[in-house]
Amino acid sequence: MGFAFEVVKKDPSGARLGRLRTPHGVIETPAFMPVGTAATVKGLTQAALEELGAQIILANTYHLFLRPGHELVQELGGLHGFMAWPHPILTDSGGFQVFSLAGLRQVSDEGVLFRSHLDGSEHFLSPERVIEVEMALGADIIMVLDECIEAPAAEGRAREAARRTVDWARRSQEFFGREGDSQRQMLAAIIQGGTHAELRRQCADALVAMEFPAYAIGGLAVGEPHEVTSEITGLVTARLPEEKPRYLMGVGRPEQIVDYVMRGVDMMDCVMPTRHARNGSLFTSLGAISIKNAKYARDARPVDEECGCAVCRRHSRAYLRHLFLSNEIVGSILNTCHNIHFYLDLMAKIRKAISFGNLSELRSGLQARLAERSTPGGVAE
Amino acid sequence: MGFAFEVVKKDPSGARLGRLRTPHGVIETPAFMPVGTAATVKGLTQAALEELGAQIILANTYHLFLRPGHELVQELGGLHGFMAWPHPILTDSGGFQVFSLAGLRQVSDEGVLFRSHLDGSEHFLSPERVIEVEMALGADIIMVLDECIEAPAAEGRAREAARRTVDWARRSQEFFGREGDSQRQMLAAIIQGGTHAELRRQCADALVAMEFPAYAIGGLAVGEPHEVTSEITGLVTARLPEEKPRYLMGVGRPEQIVDYVMRGVDMMDCVMPTRHARNGSLFTSLGAISIKNAKYARDARPVDEECGCAVCRRHSRAYLRHLFLSNEIVGSILNTCHNIHFYLDLMAKIRKAISFGNLSELRSGLQARLAERSTPGGVAE
Secondary structure (H helix, E strand, O other), X not given: OOOEEEEEEEOOOOOEEEEEEEOOEEEEEOEEEOXXXXXXXXXOOHHHHHHHOOOOEEEOHHHHHHOOOHHHHHHOOHHHHHOOOOOOEEEOOOHHHHHHOOXXXXXXXXXXXXXXXXXXXXXXXXXHHHHHHHHHHOOOEEEOOOOOOOOOOOHHHHHHHHHHHHHHHHHHHHHHHHHOOOOOOEEEEEEOOOOOHHHHHHHHHHHHHOOOOEEEEOOOOOOOOHHHHHHHHHHHHOOOOOOOOXXXXXXXXXHHHHHHHHOXXXXXXXXXXXXXXXXXXXXXXXXXXXXXXXXXXXXXXXXXXXOXXXXXXXXXXXXXXXXXXXXXXXXXXXXXXXXXHHHHHHHHHHHHHHHHOOHHHHHHHHHHHHHHHHOOOOOOX | OOOEEEEEEEOOOOOEEEEEEEOOEEEEEOEEEOEOOOOOEOOEOHHHHHHHOOOOEEEOHHHHHHOOOHHHHHHOOHHHHHOOOOOOEEEOOOHHHHHHOOEEEEEEOOEEXXXXXXXXXXXEEOHHHHHHXXXXXXXXXXXXXXXXXXXXXXXXXXXXXXXXXXXXXXXXHHHHHHHOOOOOOEEEEEEOOOOOHHHHHHHHXXXXXXXXXXXXXOOOOOOOOHHHHHHHHHXXXXXXXXXXXXXXXXXXXXXXXXXXXXXXXXEEEOOHHHHHXXXXXXXXXXXXXXXXXXXXOOOOOOOOOOOOOHHHHHOOHHHHHHHHHOOOHHHHHXXXXXXXXXXXXXXXXXXXXXXXXXXXXXXXXXXXXXXHHHOOOOOOO
């Protein structure tokens, strides 16, 4: 029972191969978490996620708090019971959504007053209240409420948000220490500080001093160049304890993921594979393709000739294009299945490469192939 | 190779247990055909259909003719190759859609001029052209073009349409005899005549004289009472040769299906299970329920406590309601999976009952349970 994290192998690049034990199973890291906002990964049934080998999924506290409500979820056995997913789950704190989706926000040290994006109803979330909601939802890994700011943000604004985030983290930890169960749920802190190196360092140091069992890096990949995301990530992970898992929130593109792993990141989540799938953008070993492109109309080849997923084994680009243009549900299902397979397969390759000590070769190989994008032989656009 | 139909057992009620061999597999009859309009059953992947035990699916010639076009489908291996469904397929003639979906129709003995519901483009379909399109699509069972009329229709109008339908059937047969391959495709005639018994008899007799390998009954279940549908069906099947399969088009509700089977019907298709699923209406052994109903908000029970489908084994009404209210794709997937399982399971029960000689008991049992609908103990509405 309970939690344990073990770094099985550390690569000279900074990458880590790890195992995170949770009450609902072990997560091999580095891991990608498909996003299941409303207690469902859009387009994939739980059975499909199991077939794809998803180890853990992420659900959104903000959305579930508003609908169907955390008390209802709790009554039906928490998220694991409600959505019949007996494997690990992580809930975010809702911070990002309150600051990006909700209306009429009033932020104070006390918490956030906001209006639901669904019906305009007014709600107040404090750090303590968020933990209470996440305890009811019952995910294995839960996140503290953080203040997310617009990007780019001036140093003063970022400093204020980082200060508040640290203050909220302390209150969250105190509340969870009194009311929560650390054998059942792991509470992770979130490091903020925008793209300001010194702020990031201070925020990380303050949170590390509080000894959370896991650390997340938030507020990145919000418009800044990939190099900046990567650099900030690296300077933060350098200050984090080796023996605790690190989660980089909301990333990333396939070609960026190896970079983050080399910065010592263990877990990531991103809506990209699922959302892009529904928009007809499919990941391949030669880059992303847009399945609606007329050149695929009579293309009998699979999306990715090197892919072993159920979709590529069975269906042609021509068929997927037809489904997309016809706005058919099965188009979204198949596209999502392929994209999530692509991400999970990439993570498996990364873990294998760390294990075999050839992650740099994997990275060069990936980048070389993506460089073929613009060549006549490449399938990608 | 080729086709063969065998009536394995005939029930005193008129029901028949049969086996229809096609180039892509055997269909145990009575059979229900899920509707896959645009070469996809909305909400179910081909793998899911296989798991559910779908023996044959129906695709719509009108839709596929307009998009992606029958020539493209042919180039990609016909419907079987295009949609990667190596099992039996039936295509309708497009008659029903031309008369219900398309705009600006001009019907003459020559054929139908109409505008696409997609882009307003003008098209002409003659009986011969429809067979040509269906030969390109390559389904196992193909239907002749028929004239579908508004319901109810006056006797004169119905007579004219039935005359034209018979004339078109002859031309279709002649064309298919010259250009088609009866080892590869089975051409079925469609009996029209509205709700006019004498017209139906005449139409049936005329088409039977032409010796088609299979017969369909069209133009029913378009608003008339179930008793009328059933009666007309019975008087038509009474005139059809015993040794050929009979297909009643576009039916029906679960409780009606046993009646049609008792009228000697072997095959049926209907959008009801798939369309209702997407609208949140789920079939159960106690009648249909609307999953959005507030009373299911905290209901941990499966949709149907007697159902063994993958959805009922895993998910609660509360979760399905949440997915429906959140407009989630997985809601449509799970609802469709349940409803198609319900229909296919009903057909399996019907076949078993014919085999065991207790179809009447099955029918009484079904009706008795549906009568519980309004009782306090019943789950249905």
